[in-house]
Amino acid sequence: MQKLRRTMLFMPGNNPGMLQDAAILGADAIILDLEDAVSLTEKDSARILVRDAIKYIDYSQVEVVVRVNPLDTEFGPQDVDVIARVKPDTLLVPKADVEEIKLVDIMLAKIEEEEGYLVGSIKIIALIETALGLETVYEVIKASQRMVGVLLGGEDLTADLGITRTKEGEEIFYARNKVATVCRALRVDAIDTPFTDTNDYEGLTKDTARAKSLGLTGKSAINPRQIEIIHAVFAPTEVELKQALRVLAAMEEAEKEGKGVFSLDGKMIDAPVINRARTTVELGQRLGLIER
Structure with missing residues (x-):
């Protein structure tokens, strides 16, 4: 049965306390973040911390997703090599495009064979946060049979487009609509961008309901306090x-x-x-x- 991904909670990969508590916060999936949440000087130590967390902490009640750094950086290939060897459920690939997904797929297949894992057992979610990624999202999903979903990154996408990100979200209407439609056509999950004001619960409710109305199947979160509201919106009345x-x-x-x-x-x-x-x-x- 397909995993529930109503909520995917971002957790900084360099915070031991948060990694320890991540599994009990109520999200369907946790995203252990090695990219935006981690400074350049802490990339290597965060990678080891996340690796050890996956090895030794019981995350059996949630899907474990790791956001690696882009493969065109010095950190990305190391992230994939180290993290894949402890078999997370899924890798979240930032700035996703067709070539990036194909390369991650090849790397994972090699590691799975070396470690004795079933080839294809580690899944991929594409983080769509550029104009190119959005306009080729169909091809991005088709680039790997490991693909189980797409996460829309509204902040980076609007930065790439040179437009202002607002609470109302009208500027990402097209992006949400396209991701939802293509994901539905290809039978993968469509995860909405986070709502970044963690104190605005009314705004979160409206934003989540808007995403649901467009066909997105879940929403990412940046604070555990957002989980209950997102779950309530995505539950049938x-x-x-x-x-x-x-x-x-x-x-x-x-x-x-x-x-x-x-x-x-x-x-x-x-x-x-x-x-x-x-x-x-x-x-x-x-x-x-x-x-x-």
């Missing part, structure tokens, strides 16, 4: 669950009567509505909101 269950019950009755088409509350129910109802019920079951 009681009304949505009840309606989905009614649709499926009506479908079963129609099938018993040999009807290929049926209506509910005066509205024709077709395959897209049924599929949406099934998805809603499945998510509700996985979250323990309804019984299986």
Whole structure:
């Protein structure tokens, strides 16, 4: 079953205390960050710290993702080589483009063979944060069979575009829409950019709801206090669950009567509505909101 990635919590890779507590904060996935959160002088020590954390801390309740440095820096190749040997669940590849993803894929395959891991067992999430990455996101996803998702980096993307990042997020509407659509087409997760004001809970709720309405399947977070709100937004509501269950019950009755088409509350129910109802019920079951 596909992993839940409603929330992906960034944790600085150079903070031992935060690495120790990361697994119990409630996020679906944790991103142990070796890139933006770590200064140049601490890159090497952070890499070792994250490596040892994965080896010795019980992260079994969360997906462990490591954001490595770009491969065109002196740190990126070392990050991949050291971290992959302790088998994190996933690598988050920054400034992702087709060539970068292909290179990471090759490096991972070599390390997996050397370490005796199943080839392909370490997955990849592409961090889309440049205009080039956004416009080639389809090809980026197709560049590796390890790809399980895309994370949109709104801050770096708007910097690359030379525009101002705002709370309202209108400037990344196209980016969100494109990432969501392409990810849905290729059946991988579409993770939204973080909401950077950690004290604005109303703004976070609105921003997360906007992302969900566009088809993104989860949201990254930079503070544990954001997790509960994001989970609440991405969970089906009681009304949505009840309606989905009614649709499926009506479908079963129609099938018993040999009807290929049926209506509910005066509205024709077709395959897209049924599929949406099934998805809603499945998510509700996985979250323990309804019984299986």
